[in-house]
Amino acid sequence: MYKKILVPLDGSGFSECSLEHVKAIASGCRVPETILLRVVEPLSAETVSALAMAGDNLLYKVEQDSKAEARNYIVKIKNELANNGLEVEAVVVDGRAAEEILDYAKNNKVDLIVMTTHGKTGISRWFFGRVAQQVLQHSPVPILMIAPSGCRTST
Numbered sequence: 001m002y003k004k005i006l007v008p009l010d011g012s013g014f015s016e017c018s019l020e021h022v023k024a025i026a027s028g029c030r031v032p033e034t035i036l037l038r039v040v041e042p043l044s045a046e047t048v049s050a051l052a053m054a055g056d057n058l059l060y061k062v063e064q065d066s067k068a069e070a071r072n073y074i075v076k077i078k079n080e081l082a083n084n085g086l087e088v089e090a091v092v093v094d095g096r097a098a099e100e101i102l103d104y105a106k107n108n109k110v111d112l113i114v115m116t117t118h119g120k121t122g123i124s125r126w127f128f129g130r131v132a133q134q135v136l137q138h139s140p141v142p143i144l145m146i147a148p149s150g151c152r153t154s155t
Contacts, residue, residue: 004033006110008101008135011038011073017148018114019081025114025144026086034081035089037104038074039097040067067092098134106140113143 007022009015026034070092078090093100105113117132136143 002029002031002111004035004108004110004112005031006035006037006101006105006108006113008037008039008097008113008115008131009074009077010097010131011070014148015116016077017116018144018146019077021144021146022114023081023084023086025112026081027084031087033087033089035091035104035108035110036074036078036081037101038070038090038092039100040070040092040094041097042094067094097131098138101131101135102138102140110141113139113141114146115143116146116148 002025005022005026007018009018022034025031071090074090074092078088081088091104093104101113101115104110113135115132115135132145136145
């Protein structure tokens with residue numbers, strides 16, 4: 001049924017809550033390709049301004065460190081999933097998270113997106129996080145939203 005699963009990760013423990021579900025679906029459905037996507041969002045205008053004023057190429061260094069951290073993180077997760085017998089690709093892109101997730105899904109013939117309801121921002125007063133809400137509203141493919149156990153409220 002599924003040939004390509006997209007798994008957006010932001011480096012947080014919340015976003016990694018989707019990985020057990022990804023393992024089960026990918027192995028159980030014999031999915032030939034799983035893509036881990038890490039989006040490096042642009043720095044805020046205030047941060048860019050402060051770093052530029054600090055001089056000494058500090059802005060460039062911070063941007064490069066951020067990209068290197070993202071690559072290292074996604075490769076680590078890729079290796080963990082590959083050790084479980086999954087075919088995994090690791091992709092890092094620059095941009096706004098929701099836009100990049102949606103563009104990647106559309107342009108790469110993704111069959112399913114598996115992501116958590118919350119990422120780095122954690123629990124907010126809204127049920128879904130900002131990125132998850134945007135992806136849910138505009139996705140060209142089915143989405144499996146995972147609510148991390150730490151995000152659930154007792155009734």
